[in-house]
Amino acid sequence: MIxxxxxxxxxxxxxxxxxxxRRVLKGVRAGAPLPLLxxxxxxxxxxxxxxxALLIRAPWRSMPHLLxxxxxxxxxxxxxxxxxxxxxxxxxxxxxxxxxxxxxxxPGRGVVRxxxxxxxxxxxxxxxxxxxxxxxxxxxxxxxxxSWFGITLPxxxxxxxxxxxxxxxxxxxxxxxxxxxxxxxxxxxxxxTLGASRFTAFRRVTLPLIAPGVAAxxxxxxxxxxxxxxxxxxxxxxxPGRTQTMPLAVYLALQNDPEAAIALSLVLLAVSIAVLAGxxxxxxxxx
Amino acid sequence: xxxxxxxxxxxxxxxGEGLDTRLLVERGSFRLDxxxxxxxxxxxxxxxxxxxxKTTALRxxxxxxxxxxxxxxxxxxxxxxxxxxxxxxxxxFQDYLLFPHLSALDNVAFGPRCQGATxxxxxxxxxxxxxxxxLTDHATAKPRRLSGGQAQRVALARALATHPRLLLLDEPxxxxxxxxxxxxxAQLRHHLADFEAVAVLVTHDPLDAMVLADHLxxxxxxxxxxxxxxxxxxxxxxxxxxxxxxxxxxxxxxxxGHTVRLDGGPGIxxxxxxxxxxxxxxxxxxxxxxxxxxxxxxxxxxxxxxxxGLETHGDQIRAALTGQLxxxxxxxxxxxxxxxxYPGATVWATVKAAQTHAYPA
Numbered sequence: 324m325i326x327x328x329x330x331x332x333x334x335x336x337x338x339x340x341x342x343x344x345r346r347v348l349k350g351v352r353a354g355a356p357l358p359l360l361x362x363x364x365x366x367x368x369x370x371x372x373x374x375x376a377l378l379i380r381a382p383w384r385s386m387p388h389l390l391x392x393x394x395x396x397x398x399x400x401x402x403x404x405x406x407x408x409x410x411x412x413x414x415x416x417x418x419x420x421x422x423x424x425x426x427x428x429x430p431g432r433g434v435v436r437x438x439x440x441x442x443x444x445x446x447x448x449x450x451x452x453x454x455x456x457x458x459x460x461x462x463x464x465x466x467x468x469x470s471w472f473g474i475t476l477p478x479x480x481x482x483x484x485x486x487x488x489x490x491x492x493x494x495x496x497x498x499x500x501x502x503x504x505x506x507x508x509x510x511x512x513x514x515x516t517l518g519a520s521r522f523t524a525f526r527r528v529t530l531p532l533i534a535p536g537v538a539a540x541x542x543x544x545x546x547x548x549x550x551x552x553x554x555x556x557x558x559x560x561x562x563p564g565r566t567q568t569m570p571l572a573v574y575l576a577l578q579n580d581p582e583a584a585i586a587l588s589l590v591l592l593a594v595s596i597a598v599l600a601g602x603x604x605x606x607x608x609x610x
Numbered sequence: 611x612x613x614x615x616x617x618x619x620x621x622x623x624x625x626g627e628g629l630d631t632r633l634l635v636e637r638g639s640f641r642l643d644x645x646x647x648x649x650x651x652x653x654x655x656x657x658x659x660x661x662x663x664k665t666t667a668l669r670x671x672x673x674x675x676x677x678x679x680x681x682x683x684x685x686x687x688x689x690x691x692x693x694x695x696x697x698x699x700x701x702x703f704q705d706y707l708l709f710p711h712l713s714a715l716d717n718v719a720f721g722p723r724c725q726g727a728t729x730x731x732x733x734x735x736x737x738x739x740x741x742x743x744x745l746t747d748h749a750t751a752k753p754r755r756l757s758g759g760q761a762q763r764v765a766l767a768r769a770l771a772t773h774p775r776l777l778l779l780d781e782p783x784x785x786x787x788x789x790x791x792x793x794x795x796a797q798l799r800h801h802l803a804d805f806e807a808v809a810v811l812v813t814h815d816p817l818d819a820m821v822l823a824d825h826l827x828x829x830x831x832x833x834x835x836x837x838x839x840x841x842x843x844x845x846x847x848x849x850x851x852x853x854x855x856x857x858x859x860x861x862x863x864x865x866x867g868h869t870v871r872l873d874g875g876p877g878i879x880x881x882x883x884x885x886x887x888x889x890x891x892x893x894x895x896x897x898x899x900x901x902x903x904x905x906x907x908x909x910x911x912x913x914x915x916x917x918x919g920l921e922t923h924g925d926q927i928r929a930a931l932t933g934q935l936x937x938x939x940x941x942x943x944x945x946x947x948x949x950x951x952y953p954g955a956t957v958w959a960t961v962k963a964a965q966t967h968a969y970p971a
Contacts, residue, residue: 513707515694516672518724518772527720531711 374592381589382582389586397564398572399590405480405568406548409487413495413544418537420492421499422525426508436500443493450489451557458485458558482559483566487548494547495540502536503529539602546598550591628652629776629808632680633670635663642666642832643680646810648825650685650775653802653809655823657816659851663832664812665704668778671810673697684776684808695724700774704781706765708753714740714764715749721772739767743801759790766801777802779811783818795821816855820844828852846969847891858891859937862971870968876934878961879910880968887971894928896965897939900958901949911961913937917953920946927951931959 382389389395423429424436442450458465458476468474476482510532514524530537552570559566561575569591576584628649635642642663648654656664669675671682673694682689689697700721708717718736723729740749743763753761762782769777782798783791799822802809813819819826820840827837828849836848847853853860863872865884871877878890904912915933922928927946929939939959941949951957 507707509703509707510709512674512694513701513703513709514720514724515674516697516699516701517721517768518695519720520695520724523724528709532709 377585377588377592381585385582386586386589389583390590392583394563394572395583395587395590398567398569398587401480401483401564401567402549402569405483405487406545406551408484409491409548410495410541410545412484412488413492413548414537414541417492417495417540417544418499418530421496421503422529424496425500425503426511439496440493442490443497447490447551447553447555448557451486451554454486454489454554454558458482477558478560478562478566480559480565483555483568486554486558487551490551490554491544491548495537495544498540498543499533499537502533502540505536506532542598542602546595549594626683627685629654629684629810631671631682633667633682634677634679635666635670635675636678637666640666640832642670644827644829644832644834645680646827648808648810650807651805652825653805653811653823654825654827655819656810656812656827656829657814657819657855658829659814662829664814664829665780667829668701668780668810668812671776671778672699672701698773698775700769700772700777702762702765702769702777702779702782705785706753706761708756708761708764708768710753713750713752714745714756714760717753717764718768718771721768725772735771736767739771740764743767757790758786759794762786762794763797766798770801770805775807777805777807777809779809781813782811783813783815798822845891845967846889848889848971853891858893859897861890861935863888863890865968868963872935876913878935878966879963880966881963882968884968884970888968889971890966890968892961892966894938894940895926896961897937898960899929899939899941899945899949899951900960901955903958904960911963911966913959915957915959917951917955917957919953920951929957931957935959 420439424432424439445453455462455477457463458468460466460469460475460477465476468476476485506529510528511521511524514528515521519527549568550570551568552574555566555568556571561567561571563572567575569587573584573587573591576587628647629652630647632645633642640663644656644663644667646654646667656667658664666675670677673689673692677690680690684698708714709720712720715733715736718739719729719732722732722735727735737746737749740746743766745760745763745767748756748760748764751760753764756764762785766779766782779798783795786794795818802822811818811822813822823840825837826840826843828835828843828851830849830851836843836852838846843852844856847856847858847860850860861870861872861875861878863870863875863878865871865880865882865886865888867883867885868879868881869877870880870884870888870890872890880890903914913934915931915935915937917929918932919930920927921930923940925943926940927943929941929946929951931937931939937959949957
């Protein structure tokens with residue numbers, strides 16, 4: 324579209340008639356103005372270039388060796404496990420929360436929605452510190468968890484899951500809430516008149532109807548959890564095999580083994596592309 | 611308002627069979643106040659223009675809208691505070707609201723399943739209902755693969771499968787095209803005749819109401835303006851809305867013998883000998899039009915009018931007239947051409963007294 328020159332468009336102009344001509348003209352108008360085109364191309368290059376550089380500098384030959392080391396495998400396994408567990412937690416608590424926000428009118432709903440969205444814009448490190456204050460050994464809640472149940476979350480694998488869930492849940496809630504708002508609430512009413520309790524109506528009617536939105540939200544949350552760094556390192560630390568996830572491993576490797584860092588980054592890039600491919604029906608074709 | 615059966619409002623019918631209710635719903639400036647009573651086997655149609663409150667009344671019966679006042683008794687049982695899922699009420703929604711992710715069979719089985727039947731039982735019952743609706747071949751189809759008529763029957767089967775003691779139908783035929791509508795209307799009539807409990811349907815189509823219901827309740831602006839049998843209402847409309855629906859010219863005035871003096875208008879000579887406030891109605895087909903003032907003495911009902919508009923009405927032309935007496939007149943296309951009618955043309959309209967019908971207001 325952007326490469327279509329005025330000359331060619333002019334030729335098409337005289338040859339084709341009616342709707343086709345209009346389409347060509349529209350294409351020219353959409354791509355033409357230089358003050359828009361130039362920054363657009365720079366922006367595009369800015370986004371793509373680093374990823375290309377990663378591919379160019381990748382130590383392809385030593386790749387198999389780098390990726391089969393125990394540490395890499397440990398980090399990858401831990402990452403997948405924690406991200407999946409965090410996503411499960413997001414689903415269990417986030418879907419009902421989204422339903423509450425979308426379907427039940429209560430005072431202060433706007434404030435609650437803002438609070439739910441906060442972790443989205445909060446620097447993850449701050450999230451990690453906040454989690455320490457809440458769930459740390461001397462935290463507001465953590466104190467009781469420790470003395471009553473003997474549960475300690477910070478600097479454990481469960482801590483990683485908690486940190487990731489904290490950061491990822493807003494993605495799921497917002498995605499599911501949006502889908503719920505778009506879904507026709509009258510289906511729930513129809514279910515009610517057939518004798519379904521509100522919970523049955525949700526489980527048997529609403530949930531299947533919003534399943535695509537829930538799936539998309541879960542994938543988003545999973546991807547966010549997989550890449551989590553700030554909150555994780557603050558709340559759970561950086562212990563190989565226990566709390567060292569891929570992003571932490573990448574950061575650490577960059578200090579003493581840059582090639583390994585690149586290799587690990589490529590793995591995460593591949594996962595990201597896979598996520599995007601999985602979501603393409605939902606977003607990329609929407610435009 | 612002599613047609614309204616006030617007796618049911620005051621009479622304690624707590625042990626009575628069927629439906630006995632006064633629905634009071636207040637929402638902002640809108641106020642619905644409708645009293646209904648019906649015996650098992652009755653089909654009641656709520657007829658009214660858009661925004662009259664018909665659907666609100668239906669939703670109140672289903673429990674989807676809380677009552678601000680009044681009462682709701684079904685077969686002697688108080689249902690005012692019963693949540694919708696516990697009411698023995700089945701609803702056929704306007705656009706059916708079949709669950710898109712479930713097959714026709716599972717849509718129908720949904721109700722029995724919620725009522726505690728096992729999965730197998732529910733499906734067996736659903737299959738039975740689909741068979742009764744002639745839909746066995748479509749049991750596995752998802753709603754989007756069903757035609758409008760099929761979807762309507764699945765919706766009806768779904769509502770009936772819970773064995774409701776009150777069946778509610780919200781514009782059951784509105785979503786259908788004209789041809790399917792004729793067919794489905796006949797089938798629906800048949801199914802409603804089989805239904806042994808109370809059925810209440812909401813419609814803005816007088817034909818649906820007259821064909822399907824044995825009792826009509828006309829609602830305008832949240833209130834009942836007239837009720838009775840379809841035949842009675844068709845002959846004795848009491849508001850312009852109903853008169854328009856049943857295709858009659860309707861006037862209100864004061865009768866003295868055979869003459870009815872209209873409020874701020876001319877008089878109409880009628881066959882009936884009445885006194886006091888009355889309605890006068892006559893069909894548009896009873897009107898004869900002339901371009902010149904007719905000389906015959908027989909037509910005492912003679913008015914000078916002006917053509918306000920013309921439109922085809924079936925195989926006839928319906929002329930809307932203003933002037934001494936605003937009225938609608940039907941004439942053949944040939945007659946319209948011979949009279950050289952056009953908007954703004956002056957005409958003389960006559961109606962024979964024998965073709966008018968006067969009744970007390």
